[in-house]
Amino acid sequence: MDTAMVVDLGRQALWMTMIICAPLLGVALVVGLLVGIFQAATSINEQTLSFIPKLLALGLTMSIMGGWMINTLADYTRGIFSRIPTLFG
Numbered sequence: 001m002d003t004a005m006v007v008d009l010g011r012q013a014l015w016m017t018m019i020i021c022a023p024l025l026g027v028a029l030v031v032g033l034l035v036g037i038f039q040a041a042t043s044i045n046e047q048t049l050s051f052i053p054k055l056l057a058l059g060l061t062m063s064i065m066g067g068w069m070i071n072t073l074a075d076y077t078r079g080i081f082s083r084i085p086t087l088f089g
Helices: 003-042 045-088
Strands: none
Touching: 003 045
């Protein structure tokens, strides 16, 4: 296994992490911004107000995107396992 293979495996792992986390992070960002704008408009300074909408939005996102996320991760894992014979040979 040479340096190029290690770098490629690391790059693929980081890319897969970014792809899988992107839907959840995007939804949390949008919900946080909307709740922040609502709090600023109504002068409500309750710190725990943003927790429940984010939790519900992330739960909904996981129920919608969870299957895709698991399939993407399983495909990546299968690809890594299929490359094992070529890594050390």
